[in-house]
Amino acid sequence: NEELWVQSVLEMPKRRDILAIVLIVLPWTLLITVWHQSTIAPLLAVHKDDGGDSRRDLAAGLDSKEYCLSDRDIVEVVRTEYVYTRPPPWSDTLPTIHVITPTYSRPVQKAELTRLANTLLHVPNLHWILVEDSQRRTPLITRLLRDTGLNYTHLNVETPRNYKLRGDMRDPRIPRGTMQRNLALRWLRETFNKNNSQPGIVYFADDDNTYSLELFEEMRSTRKVSVWPVAFVGGLRYESPKVNAAGKVYGWKTVFDPHRPFAIDMAGFAVNLRLILQRSQAYFKLRGVKGGYQESSLLRELVTLNDLEPKATNCTKILVWHTRTEKPVLVNEGKKGFTDPNVEI
Amino acid sequence: PPRRSEAALPTIYAITPTYSRPVQKAELTRLANTFRQVARLHWILVEDAAARSELVSRFVAGAGLPCTHLHVPTPRRYKRPGLPRATEQRNAGLAWLRQRHQHLPPPQPGVLFFADDDNTYSLELFQEMRTTRKVSVWPVGLVGGRRYERPVVENGKVVGWYTGWRADRPFAIDMAGFAVSLQVILSHPKAVFKRRGSQPGMQESDFLKQITTVEELEPKANNCTKVLVWHTRTEKVNLANEPKYHLDTVSIEV
Numbered sequence: 001n002e003e004l005w006v007q008s009v010l011e012m013p014k015r016r017d018i019l020a021i022v023l024i025v026l027p028w029t030l031l032i033t034v035w036h037q038s039t040i041a042p043l044l045a046v047h048k049d050d051g052g053d054s055r056r057d058l059a060a061g062l063d064s065k066e067y068c069l070s071d072r073d074i075v076e077v078v079r080t081e082y083v084y085t086r087p088p089p090w091s092d093t094l095p096t097i098h099v100i101t102p103t104y105s106r107p108v109q110k111a112e113l114t115r116l117a118n119t120l121l122h123v124p125n126l127h128w129i130l131v132e133d134s135q136r137r138t139p140l141i142t143r144l145l146r147d148t149g150l151n152y153t154h155l156n157v158e159t160p161r162n163y164k165l166r167g168d169m170r171d172p173r174i175p176r177g178t179m180q181r182n183l184a185l186r187w188l189r190e191t192f193n194k195n196n197s198q199p200g201i202v203y204f205a206d207d208d209n210t211y212s213l214e215l216f217e218e219m220r221s222t223r224k225v226s227v228w229p230v231a232f233v234g235g236l237r238y239e240s241p242k243v244n245a246a247g248k249v250y251g252w253k254t255v256f257d258p259h260r261p262f263a264i265d266m267a268g269f270a271v272n273l274r275l276i277l278q279r280s281q282a283y284f285k286l287r288g289v290k291g292g293y294q295e296s297s298l299l300r301e302l303v304t305l306n307d308l309e310p311k312a313t314n315c316t317k318i319l320v321w322h323t324r325t326e327k328p329v330l331v332n333e334g335k336k337g338f339t340d341p342n343v344e345i
Numbered sequence: 346p347p348r349r350s351e352a353a354l355p356t357i358y359a360i361t362p363t364y365s366r367p368v369q370k371a372e373l374t375r376l377a378n379t380f381r382q383v384a385r386l387h388w389i390l391v392e393d394a395a396a397r398s399e400l401v402s403r404f405v406a407g408a409g410l411p412c413t414h415l416h417v418p419t420p421r422r423y424k425r426p427g428l429p430r431a432t433e434q435r436n437a438g439l440a441w442l443r444q445r446h447q448h449l450p451p452p453q454p455g456v457l458f459f460a461d462d463d464n465t466y467s468l469e470l471f472q473e474m475r476t477t478r479k480v481s482v483w484p485v486g487l488v489g490g491r492r493y494e495r496p497v498v499e500n501g502k503v504v505g506w507y508t509g510w511r512a513d514r515p516f517a518i519d520m521a522g523f524a525v526s527l528q529v530i531l532s533h534p535k536a537v538f539k540r541r542g543s544q545p546g547m548q549e550s551d552f553l554k555q556i557t558t559v560e561e562l563e564p565k566a567n568n569c570t571k572v573l574v575w576h577t578r579t580e581k582v583n584l585a586n587e588p589k590y591h592l593d594t595v596s597i598e599v
Contacts, residue, residue, distance in 0.1 A: 108487065108577060110572075112465075115379060118467075213378065232368070234586060237597075238599055318597060321374075323372075325578065329490050330490060331490045345486040
């Protein structure tokens with residue numbers, strides 16, 4: 001600052017103003033020295049933030065037309081004290097949320113699971129059931145799960161390949177993730193006794209969606225099956241259950257086949273564990289399921305429309321987004337691969 | 346982590362340019378979920394907008410971490426495909442940091458990095474960048490047409506660049522692949538991202554050569570052999586079924 005000031009002063013053309021220069025520079029030098037040493041400096045900084053002048057100083061040396069920073073625009077939000085461990089300590093009173101995530105190997109897999117884990121690590125009493133579409137549990141997933149510190153169960157089942165089609169094509173008659181979700185349901189039924197009163201909620205969370213933390217707290221109070229809107233499905237900003245004045249679901253606000261028994265996305269509902277254990281034969285239908293009817297194939301065995309519990313303020317808030325990740329451009333890998341395959345991505 | 350050791354940690358400043366599109370709130374949500382796991386992280390969110398939007402303002406109010414909400418619009422002439430993006434927004438973040446620390450006594454230990462809102466960050470990355478003395482670098486996954494790009498390291502020093510695109514750049518690195526100590530930013534007050542004379546893809550290189558040399562770079566992530574950040578991109582959303590007429594009776598934010 002001092003340097004800039006002196007420089008602009010020296011650009012003044014008249015030499016007779018040297019005395020003026022000294023008279024101007026000297027007090028600033030003294031002031032700045034005092035400023036650095038003074039204990040009131042922090043207070044001055046605060047005062048400056050409340051005033052407006054410092055904002056215009058920002059424009060010095062930059063094209064001031066391209067900056068519009070004014071006091072009102074700078075909003076600082078102070079975090080309330082939020083001391084937590086990662087994941088939060090287990091609570092005896094909260095129902096456990098069993099999050100079932102099918103996953104399969106592709107370049108973005110580790111990235112997707114990493115950012116999903118970063119979200120799940122906030123949620124108390126969360127049990128992550130990660131089911132790989134693979135012949136064996138892979139080292140990548142094994143390491144990832146261990147390193148997160150989450151409470152997890154690592155399963156795998158391979159969707160049969162369709163050997164008639166070339167390449168790595170799975171059987172297209174079986175929707176992606178179905179066998180994996182069903183395996184998780186079976187694991188729950190084998191692990192938990194339906195007479196055991198361990199309260200739990202089951203939620204199907206695909207690895208590329210985006211979940212707010214609020215969503216998990218909404219689903220925790222599920223008695224049978226709860227539902228809520230999902231963004232970016234069915235070619236819409238969001239799809240949503242239709243809720244009447246009595247707080248009951250009576251239909252579905254969708255464009256794509258709203259007459260499905262349950263016109264809802266996988267990310268739009270949660271089921272009480274007790275119900276999963278009681279209706280022990282309820283699974284996602286494996287074959288012969290029309291597009292968009294997967295969710296119905298399970299839900300119609302569990303619950304009727306009338307029993308659905310609307311969440312997210314009577315289904316008026318978006319707490320989950322059906323985001324999809326672009327396939328990364330790997331053209332520079334060439335046919336044989338260029339980068340070191342031992343470097344895990 | 347207990348408060349006492351938190352106070353001694355350098356603050357990490359994440360400068361995130363953001364712009365309005367359907368997935369904006371989703372991207373910011375999952376980014377916040379990651380950032381909230383990191384101690385002493387200060388988020389500088391800069392909207393590409395002429396005014397603060399309600400969506401981002403509301404989001405910031407409930408974000409759950411220290412957050413500074415700025416905005417600066419990109420001039421229309423720079424919004425052509427092929428031109429660098431988010432230049433004005435990143436510079437606004439730098440300007441805010443410089444102004445804020447103008448009157449505070451040094452040293453104010455801090456590290457800043459540029460966190461685009463659609464990338465994916467592992468928690469380990471923040472541990473690695475926190476020890477940055479001047480400028481640190483690391484590999485980035487899913488970029489440059491490859492599984493990853495990375496600085497090539499020999500004897501703890503960066504000697505070259507393993508990249509799929511224009512390896513002849515002085516700093517052949519992605520925006521997500523480096524962090525700068527606050528001290529360096531404050532001691533180079535004129536270092537900004539440039540528009541004039543900057544070719545596409547040269548943003549990072551043109552910026553870094555104003556503040557450091559290849560020799561000075563600090564390799565992180567196990568001598569740049571681990572991928573701790575991925576240049577993920579989110580698909581454009583299919584809104585084909587949104588009605589032109591007979592809009593909904595309620596207005597719901599996505």
